[in-house]
Every structure is written in C-alpha cells, then in structure tokens.
Amino acid sequence: MSENFDVIIIGAGPGGYVCAIRAAQLGMKVACVEKRATLGGTCLNVGCIPSKALLQSSENFHTATHALAEHGVVVSDVTLDLARMQARKGEVVSANVKGVEFLFKKNKVTWLKGEGRIAGAGRVVVDGTEYGTKNIVIATGSESVPLAGVAVDEKQIVTSTGGLELDAVPGHLVVIGGGYIGLELGSVWRRLGAEVTVVEFLDHTVPTMDREIGRQFERILGKQGIKFRLSTKVTGAVTSPDGVTLTLEPAKGGAGETLKADVVLLAIGRRAYTAALGLDAAGVATDERGRVRTDAHFATNVAGIYAIGDVIAGPMLAHKAEEEGVALAEILAGQAGHVNYDVIPGVVYTWPEVASIGQTEEQLKAAGIAYNVGKFPFTANGRARAMGDTDGFVKILADKTTDRILGAHILGPDAGTLIAELATAMEFGASAEDVARTCHAHPSLNEAVKEAALAVAGRALHI
Ligand code: FAD
Numbered sequence: 001m002s003e004n005f006d007v008i009i010i011g012a013g014p015g016g017y018v019c020a021i022r023a024a025q026l027g028m029k030v031a032c033v034e035k036r037a038t039l040g041g042t043c044l045n046v047g048c049i050p051s052k053a054l055l056q057s058s059e060n061f062h063t064a065t066h067a068l069a070e071h072g073v074v075v076s077d078v079t080l081d082l083a084r085m086q087a088r089k090g091e092v093v094s095a096n097v098k099g100v101e102f103l104f105k106k107n108k109v110t111w112l113k114g115e116g117r118i119a120g121a122g123r124v125v126v127d128g129t130e131y132g133t134k135n136i137v138i139a140t141g142s143e144s145v146p147l148a149g150v151a152v153d154e155k156q157i158v159t160s161t162g163g164l165e166l167d168a169v170p171g172h173l174v175v176i177g178g179g180y181i182g183l184e185l186g187s188v189w190r191r192l193g194a195e196v197t198v199v200e201f202l203d204h205t206v207p208t209m210d211r212e213i214g215r216q217f218e219r220i221l222g223k224q225g226i227k228f229r230l231s232t233k234v235t236g237a238v239t240s241p242d243g244v245t246l247t248l249e250p251a252k253g254g255a256g257e258t259l260k261a262d263v264v265l266l267a268i269g270r271r272a273y274t275a276a277l278g279l280d281a282a283g284v285a286t287d288e289r290g291r292v293r294t295d296a297h298f299a300t301n302v303a304g305i306y307a308i309g310d311v312i313a314g315p316m317l318a319h320k321a322e323e324e325g326v327a328l329a330e331i332l333a334g335q336a337g338h339v340n341y342d343v344i345p346g347v348v349y350t351w352p353e354v355a356s357i358g359q360t361e362e363q364l365k366a367a368g369i370a371y372n373v374g375k376f377p378f379t380a381n382g383r384a385r386a387m388g389d390t391d392g393f394v395k396i397l398a399d400k401t402t403d404r405i406l407g408a409h410i411l412g413p414d415a416g417t418l419i420a421e422l423a424t425a426m427e428f429g430a431s432a433e434d435v436a437r438t439c440h441a442h443p444s445l446n447e448a449v450k451e452a453a454l455a456v457a458g459r460a461l462h463i
C-alpha cells in the first residue's frame with residue numbers, strides 16, 4: 001500500500017471537490033481521485049459552467065440583434081463569430097477548473113489522477129496503485145440517459161456534451177426532452193438562429209415546476225420561436241449525410257410520423273454513474289435506479305464507505321452536491337453536518353429565468369395543506385420596466401394558518417438571483433409578512449418579491 005489517508009474521495013465534481021476542501025479544512029489528510037484531465041466534474045467541464053457561458057453569449061447576441069433598438073441603441077451589421085464564442089466558453093471553463101486545482105494545492109488535498117476502484121472498505125485502487133484510507137466517499141456523479149433507437153454519435157445526435165460543442169448553428173435542432181438541458185441549450189441555439197423543436201413525452205415541460213409558472217414559461221418560449229411537440233415520444237432515429245430523420249408517436253400510442261433535423265439533442269435525464277467503481281465486489285448496495293443507497297448521514301451499507309451528489313437520490317444539482325460534500329466532511333470530523341432538503345433552489349437559466357424553491361401549488365394540494373398565495377407581475381415593477389424585461393411574475397405560497405413560507409416560484413429577469421432572498425427567508429422559517437415588512441431597495445427587481453409577499457395577505461401596494 002503506497003500511502004494512507006483519512007479520507008479518499010472518488011470524483012472531483014462539486015460534491016467531491018467541495019467535500020475534499022472542507023475535510024482538509026477540518027484537519028483531515030485528504031485525497032481526491034479524478035480520471036478526467038481537469039478537476040470540477042460534469043459541472044465545471046461539460047455542465048453548469050460551459051452552458052451558462054453560452055447562455056450569456058447567445059443572450060448578448062440576441063440582445064444586439066433584437067433588443068437594443070428599443071433602447072435607442074442602433075447597431076448594424078451584427079454578425080456571429082461562433083468560433084470566438086466557443087473559445088470564450090473554453091476560457092471560462094479553463095479558469096474555473098484551474099481554480100479548483102489551486103484550491104486543492106492551497107488546502108493540501110492530494111489529487112490522485114486516474115480511475116478509482118474500491119477494493120474493499122479502507123482500500124482504493126487508482127490505475128493499479130492501492131491506497132489505504134479510513135473513509136471512502138463515492139462522488140462519481142451522473143451520465144446522460146440513453147434512448148433506445150436513438151444512437152448518440154456526438155455529431156448529429158448529441159448529448160449535452162456535444163450540444164455545447166457544435167461548430168455551426170444547426171438549421172433545425174430537435175431536442176428530445178423538455179427539461180433543464182433541453183430548454184437551456186434549446187434557447188442557446190434558438191437565439192443564434194436555429195429552428196428549434198422540443199419533443200416532450202409529458203403534456204408539459206420541466207415536470208418539477210409549478211404548473212402555473214410552467215404554462216406561462218412555455219408561452220414565452222413559444223413567442224421566442226421554440227416549437228413544442230408535447231405528449232409525444234421519439235421511437236427511432238436514422239442518420240444520413242443530409243441529417244437525421246426521427247420517428248415520432250403520440251405518447252399514448254397512435255399513428256407515427258417523421259420529423260427531419262440537422263442535429264438532435266438527446267436530453268431525457270441523467271442517471272447515476274458507477275461504472276468501473278467495483279461496487280458489487282465491495283458489497284455496496286444500489287437502488288432500483290442504480291443510485292448508491294445511503295442513510296441520512298450519507299453512509300452506505302458498508303462501514304466506512306459514504307456517497308454524495310448525483311450518484312445518490314435527490315435533485316441532480318451542483319449546489320445540492322456541494323451541500324452534501326460539506327455536511328459529510330463535517331460528519332466525518334465528528335460534527336453535526338446537515339442538509340435541509342426542503343430549501344434547495346432550482347433554476348432554469350433561460351431568459352426569462354425560472355427559479356423555484358420549496359413546494360409547488362400542486363404538491364401542497366396533494367398533501368392537503370391549506371395555503372395562501374401571493375403573486376406579483378414584473379409588468380408592475382419599475383425596474384423591470386426600465387430594463388425592458390417585464391415577462392413573468394413572482395408567486396409565494398404560505399401556510400394558511402401560520403403564514404410560514406412553504407414555496408416560492410419566480411418566472412422573470414434574474415429569477416435565479418432573486419430566489420436567494422426567499423431561500424434565506426425559508427431557512428429562518430420566515431413568514432410571508434417577514435419578507436413583506438423588510439425594506440427593499442427601490443427601484444429593484446426584489447421589490448416584486450416584497451409585493452408578492454404583501455399579496456399573500458391581499459395587500460400588495462402597486463397592483
Ligand atoms: P460530477 O460533477 O458528475 O462529478 C463526478 C466526477 O467523478 C467526474 O469528474 C468523473 O470524471 C469522476 N469519476 C467518475 N467515476 C470515477 C472513477 N471511478 N474514478 C475517478 N473519477 C471518477 N446543476 C446546477 O446546479 N446548475 C446548473 O446550472 C447546471 N447545469 C448543468 C448543465 C448541464 C449541461 C449538465 C449536464 C448538468 C448541469 N447541472 C447543473 C448538474 C450538475 O452538473 C450536477 O448536478 C453536478 O455536476 C453533480 O456533481 P457531482 O459531484 O455529484 O458529480
């Protein structure tokens with residue numbers, strides 16, 4: 001055995017690298033195994049960060065071509081330099097992954113480069129070399145779910161990874177799956193000029209979203225030119241040099257039809273990634289969806305082996321993985337690490353953005369919880385008008401008896417930033433009145449949050 005550690009973490013995504021840093025801060029001798037050439041996992045390399053870079057760049061292009069004239073800013077001959085846009089995205093990714101490498105050095109976390117395999121409790125093998133450790137953390141993340149009959153080649157039929165790398169704007173992009181990835185990357189390529197059709201199995205997009213928000217969101221995306229084929233499934237794809245021919249069928253059965261695409265983006269969800277980890281040999285139990293089973297303290301059924309992030313149950317979000325990484329490091333240090341799963345925001349970074357936290361109206365109804373609802377549209381917010389971004393509204397759901405905030409949903413400009421106020425309020429167990437009585441700067445988008453909180457008690461001021 002070449003070296004011993006207090007903890008070896010397998011996977012350096014937001015779950016693993018944050019767990020490594022926190023464990024090192026708490027005085028542990030830490031190693032993190034990563035097989036990718038750079039640290040940061042899916043999120044920094046092929047997920048959150050490159051997608052947000054392209055969303056920002058494509059939004060800038062769209063603003064220049066569609067929105068500046070209204071502000072009296074006249075630009076002519078706006079052209080797209082996609083190669084530069086992609087190069088900038090690469091620079092953003094590179095700065096972020098190097099940042100994690102710097103943090104590892106600063107905190108004296110050892111990066112074990114290569115593929116990690118669990119040889120048993122307390123033993124991890126990395127590319128043939130065995131290391132000893134008191135604790136093992138599985139943080140191996142997730143991968144794209146495949147679809148029978150739709151073979152990914154990352155050129156004509158792509159996952160999000162290929163969808164972030166296209167070197168030409170497709171004439172017609174067909175997205176299979178109207179979830180987070182489909183709508184974000186669909187928006188990128190739509191803004192850059194592609195015709196975009198989203199084929200979704202259900203009768204609505206982003207299944208986890210509050211339906212009232214979702215319906216308005218779909219209308220807004222529709223106005224931006226994204227076409228939706230809801231309640232429809234894809235049953236096959238045939239590629240040729242001219243493009244891809246998809247076979248579509250109604251979700252509930254019926255006559256099929258074909259749809260031609262230049263590029264197809266397959267985005268029907270992600271699944272836990274545990275290949276080559278040696279889970280069976282180590283006796284680590286997984287659930288019916290291949291996720292590593294853990295208890296409330298991230299412990300698997302094998303003593304000394306833990307798991308966090310996308311590879312376990314719960315929303316597949318970077319900040320959820322990070323919170324789990326911190327909580328587990330603190331538990332390993334004998335502290336009371338904890339994640340509040342009731343207060344994890346979810347944000348779709350389209351324009352407008354959609355942000356939600358806590359319960360939807362549908363969930364409250366299903367649980368038989370009595371609630372009051374307060375809503376406020378951005379059309380009545382002075383700052384949104386000044387910006388020229390009045391699409392959407394804020395919706396706050398509060399307990400009918402106690403007024404405690406149970407859920408909040410925002411469709412609108414910078415919703416992903418605005419939701420943080422409500423996350424903080426919910427962490428403190430705030431009532432809608434607490435938010436309503438808090439002084440908010442004027443003119444700010446946050447005033448729409450305050451007004452929605454006032455509206456819970458039927459006393460919004462500006463509508
Ligand atoms: P990952 O980030 O998947 O990291 C796991 C790492 O483990 C990988 O680097 C992998 O190479 C490594 N690994 C696996 N097996 C081994 C092994 N045996 N040995 C060594 N290394 C191994 N979430 C958000 O919250 N916000 C967003 O805006 C967002 N945007 C996204 C956009 C896209 C296109 C995608 C695909 C995802 C996005 N996500 C977003 C989801 C987010 O990326 C994941 O929730 C997050 O990365 C999960 O972190 P993780 O640490 O659990 O796993």
Ligand code: NAI
Pocket residue numbers: 147176177178179180181182184199200201202204205206207232233234267268269270315316317346347348349
């Ligand atoms: P998703 O779960 O968000 O959406 C998948 C969609 O595909 C669903 O609407 C589902 O009903 C539909 N679907 C499933 N099977 C289908 C089929 N056969 N035909 C047509 N539609 C089908 O998954 P997605 O978009 O792939 O993203 C994976 C995960 O990555 C997300 O759930 C999220 O956790 C994370 N992510 C987060 C982002 C963010 O936080 N902004 C951005 C991108 C990804």
